[in-house]
Amino acid sequence: MKYFEIEAQSIDEAIDKVVSEQKYPREFIEAEVIEEGSKGFLGIGRKNGLYKIKVNDYEYLKRKIKLTLTEILEKMDIHNFRVEIIEDYPTCKFNIISEDSNILIGKTAQTLNALQHIIDKIFNLEDESDKQFILDVENYRDRILTYLKEKATSLAANVLRTGKPAKMPPMVTMIRKEIHMSVKEIKGVKTESYGNGDIKTLYIVPEKGKKKRERR
Known part of the structure; x- marks a missing residue:
């Protein structure tokens, strides 16, 4: 408010x-x-x-984001879509349901992340530190996050056993933060991120005796 x-x-x-x-x-x-x-x-x-x-700027912002996203999708010539709003305050997700879901997600979620970046910039969502406004396509982010958390848990077990760092695929900030929090609950390992911009590579490393790695 x-x-x-x-x-x-x-x-x-x-x-x-x-x-x-x-x-x-x-x-x-x-x-x-x-x-x-x-x-x-x-x-x-x-x-x-x-x-x-x-x-009630929160409700107003929700409506504006949905309207703007709808306009963008129409200009992309996406047909037969709907945007559903899923709220779990402080997170508000705009989930796009469409027959063209593969196009909207893109290779390694490039299109979806580009849409997120456009909406972030239009509405200065970086300034909304106490709330999150997330774009998704048919709950893709939830599915990939579940997969990556399971992969991180498995890699963390290997790091604890071998003492050798493990590399995960490049991720956008919002996904990377979730993996950081997930690995943080596992004693004996930690995460490190390398790269420039929003997409960075994440490593799982031993908490003690780790070797410093060059930025990649």
């Missing part, structure tokens, strides 16, 4: 100011009186009231 304290002659005028200046639709706005104004006598001694305006 976002909150504004607005001085105005009436509660409707206070709401109008937020709609005009902040560009939020009225349907996402609630208002309450902090201090009543006074009309004065014949306009003399008139005093503005003070109003607290509450904007």
